[in-house]
Amino acid sequence: MKLPIRCPSxxxxxxVSKLWCETCETEVLGKYSMPLFMQLSGEEQEFILEFLLSSGSLKEMANKxxxxxxxxxxxxxxxxxxxKNLQDEK
Structure with a gap:
């Protein structure tokens, strides 16, 4: 399931305001910004993962x-x- 990053309304x-441990049910409450990576689409996240797994080789990625x-x-x-644009929005 994709984590929503925009208000549906x-x-x-x-x-992010709440984190929860499924094992011990500890809850952490606060106001946190969404990490930059999580603000990307699933396709963009997959591209970055492939980039890392290819050791940054664009030639290898192009072949794959x-x-x-x-x-x-x-x-x-x-x-x-x-x-860069997401960082400027912070």
Whole structure:
């Protein structure tokens, strides 16, 4: 299940306010920002995971994905720009 990051009513960013341990039922309450990685789409998260598992080799990723190197490079550049914008919003 994908963690929601936007309010279904007004589309504003959601914040984390409660964490819960399933084993001992301890609860941690507070107001926390959503980690940057969690603010990405599932597809974007998967791309980053593949990037890490490929040791940062865009050539290897392009081969695995069946895409051209420039296409994969552009996807990475788009993600870098998105991270910069998300950081600026903090």
């Amino acid at each position: 007004c589309e504003e960013k959601l914040k 994905m069946g895409k051209s190197y420039p296409t994969v490079r552009n996807k990475l550049d788009d993600l870098i720009e998105k991270f």
